[in-house]
Amino acid sequence: MWHRALVDLLDRAKHSRPDELAWQVNNALGPLGVEATIYLIDHEQRALHALPEQGKPTPEPIEVEGTMAGRAFMTVASIRAPDRPRYWIAMIDGSERLGVAVIDCTKEISDEADFVRHCEVFIGLVGHLLATKTPYGDILHQVRRTRRMSPAGELLLSMLPPLTFSCSQLVVSAILEPAYDVGGDAFDYALDGSIARFFVLDAMGRGLSAALTSATALAAIRSSRREREDIDAMTRAAHAAIKSQFSDLRFATGILSELDTDTGVLRYINAGHPPAMLLRGGKVIKELTGGGRTPLGLFDNDGAAEGVELIEPGDRLLLYTDGVVEARGADGKIFGLDRLIQLAERHVHGTLPAPEALRRLSHGVIAHQQGPPADDATLLLVEWSTAAAERMTP
């Protein structure tokens, strides 16, 4: 029966518009006596919003904090209601958290573990289909928004990879704030064979001007990386692109790095950016202060030797932009490196999935933010461990 529902959904999805997906999901589930309501997480990762379905009223949004749906989302798990046959299933695309599906079943469930497992597989397929259908309409973008996205935000968001990816060797996850008006911050990653390449960028200024600087650097880095060039060449490509493209003075800081997941050798170049933190056993054991050069777009022939660090299985790397530590509170004081270390040690450890650790870390920074409008604050976490990857699916 479940097999037939999966095939039926795949078949129905072929010619469906994005706004028809919720309806087609329930068409496929109907014969099983199962009904699903699909919720997508908003960009600020605070509430889950129901995907509208034709002929049905759209339920109200559900807060992440303090709800069953939220708990399923946070922990990437399946949760059963205490009083009725209702299940909250975390919905992911690969390992990117998209939201939660609420499953109601009208038929007798003989083997609950088996039922939940089938729901997880089915909702996993829904997650993949949502990701596949997103570009073809605006509805899946609109549901995830609580306010207008600025042009700078649209530009950068369209260029960024999904926030989270995991494979057997590692998990990489990122979060950007402010979610709707991101300007100069960007990140990217690529996992090919045993090599994981990842970077963060922070362009000077704000708004569309900063987003254009970032987009230029990001495109130059990808162009170089896809020619199998090393991080030094990628750095020089980004520098040259910014310098030649814009007539006014502008620059971007950033860290470009590559990790060999067979050996644990991490190579990195730091272009005027706050150093990455290395966490081991739940503690920040050092800042990676090597590989320094000036920001991209300013001075030629400024290459420095790459920084090299040997990391251990289970280690975590935290890259961030200065908007994180420079967020200013009501008293005008900055958030500061010490507070970031404290928060990182509180959240980035143990069994919390990487994107959830980052969500809490990022909200901790925002909670402090009372002062002048926030600069972009981006966090990128890389966990080199097999266990981390296993925490990424229900």
Add this chain to the structure above:
Amino acid sequence: MNARPTTLTVEIEQRGDIMVIRPSGAMDYWSVGPLREELNRHLVADPPKIVLDLFEVAYCDSSGLGLLLEAQRRAHAAGGWLRVARPHLQMRRVLALTRLDRYIVSYASVHAAIETAEAGQED
């Protein structure tokens, strides 16, 4: 969000053919406008000789840093100079972190900045 835009006021003091510019407040995206205008006014001097006294600047972000780099570049291009005096810890940290302290040297006093510049020392 509690948006409280930052402000910056600028005072100037002429010492012979040298202009001492004293911004006061935050040098960031929201507030650098008045400083940019003041710099534009004095960068047309022939040649521009400018000391930026940063003693009253509590905070500088990437926009502030960009303005500083641009003004220094323009001063050099016009055969003059622009030097930075008395930056606070946050500013010195930003310059060290970005490794731009090689290009923007901080002087302990306005006097020291002028003296070394007039003696023809490189920034």
